[in-house]
Amino acid sequence: MDSERPGRRPANRRRQLVVLAADLFAQRGYQAVSIEDIASAAGITGPALYRHFQGKQDLLAQVLLTGQEVMDEAAEQALGGAGTPAERLDAVTLALAEQSVQRRGVSALWRWQARHLDETARNEVRQRGRKFITRWAGELTLVRPDLPAADAELLCMAALSVLGSVADHHASLPKRRFVALLHTLASAVCASSCVPAESGEATGFVAEPVIPATRREQILAAATELFVQRGYRAVSMEDIGAAAGIAGPSVYRHFASKADLLMAGCGRLADQLAVGASRALSGAGEPAAQLDRLIRSYVDVVMDHGELLHVYNRELAHLPERSRLESLRVQRAYVAQWVGLQSSLSPDASQSESRIAVHAALTIINDLSRSGRLRARPAIGAELTALAHTVLSAAQNFVRK
Structure with a gap:
């Protein structure tokens, strides 16, 4: 194995390590x-890697920052071209769609793994992300001067969720078609008139936190919060007990293991989603009405149980194999209900196109509901519902062209 003696060290070794680590x-x-x-994977020793990075956390930071730099460069290059503000905005959206398809794995890291960074690196990633959104939103307000800055930023965040949604599934298309579909969906979000929604359309979700009524519920709530903050592996039963106000060993009176806690949380969320889907699909009406009810039910569940969803999306791999496979089956069956309705409304679309559109709509809801600032908007429920409709309708029109 290459010990990376100075005379043998490739000039681009650091960059190579970043790419390998990202994969x-x-x-x-x-x-x-x-x-x-x-x-x-790089063909060197562990000690040789430390000549380039302080450790795995430093390497993750460089992976995320490099990914952001690539997106920034693509956007700035597009903005530097000639044309009207609308043409430049369209060029930016297209450039970002191309990068999302080419680097779909990095999107998952940016959305789910930044919590593993130390505070300094995490803040740098966040600041760069905010700067990027602010820059994009500024271009959007040039095209839509009556749109308040806060609303423009929300739309750009939703469009970025559309692009980042490719990391949440394995559906694919030929590259040109894939890029064109993402470009269409993200552009439709930026052009949407559903933000701001009238405050009377739906209440905001700034409810008082519910205090768990039983010790078991307190433990489950504490575990869920810790899993979100630190990740499943970094949390011990002692940590969970301390957060719940009891000794670590006392947790075992209610849950046999940490995995049992994770299974309980995943099961709770799956039950909530299943009930909402059953009500949505059993009601009368055409597929469009059923899809509307399904979207609304999902928004309600996510806004009420967002932390459970956060854990479910990120920590499923830590479940025992049988439970993990069952959870995946339930998750896929739920998404398939969305895809089935979307396909019925767009019969000429391929299954992959319908799945990509559905995941884009789901990711908007998942991502934007995690922001405390956005949750405080008086009609955020209506806005998330309308944005999901915007994406799915744009996909239906895309196929008809």
């Missing part, structure tokens, strides 16, 4: 990848 983190998850894994 491994995307495939296995940050916590499941070791420095030795990355070094082995």
Whole structure:
């Protein structure tokens, strides 16, 4: 194995390590990848890797920052071209769609793994992300001067969720078609008139937190919050007990293991989604009405149980194999209900096109509901529902062209 003696060290070794780490983190998850894994993939020793990075956390920071730089460069290059503000905005959206298809694994890291960074690196990633959104939103307000800055930023965040949604599924299309579909969906979001929604259309979701009534519920709530903050592997039963106000060993009176806690949380969310879907699909009406009810039910569940969804999306791999496979089956069956309705409304679309559109709509709801600032908007429920409709309708029109 290359010990990376000075005379043999490639000039682009640091960049190579960033690319290899990004691939491994995307495939296995940050916590499941070791420095030795990355070094082995690069054909060097672990100690040699430390000549370039302080550790795995530093490497993750560079992966995320490099990904942001690539997106920034693509956007700035598009903005530097000639044309009207509308043409430049369209060029930016197209450039970002191309990068999302080419680097779909990095999107997952940016959305789900930044919590593993130290505070300094995490703040830098966040600040760069905010700067990027502000820049994009500024271009949008040039095209739509009557749109308030806060609403323009929300629309650009939703469009970025559309682009980042490619990391949440494996559906694919020929590259040109894939890019064109994402471009269409993100552009439709930026052009949407559904933001701001009238405050009377739906209430905001700034409810008082519900205090768990039983010790079991307190423990489950504490575990869920810790899993969100630190990740499943970094949380111990002692941590959960302390957060719930009891001794660590007392947790075992209610849950047999940490995995049992994770299964309970996933099961709770799956039940909530199943009930909402059953009510949506059993009601009278055409597929369009059923899809509308399904979207609304999902928004309600996510806004009420957002932390459970956050854990479900990120920590499923830590369940025992049988439970993990069952959870995946339930998750896929739920998404298939959306895809089935979307396909019925767009019969000429391929299954992949319908799935890509559905995941884009779901990701908007998932991402924007995590922001405390956005949750405080007086009609956020109506806005999330309308944005989901915007994406799905744009996909239906895309196929008809």
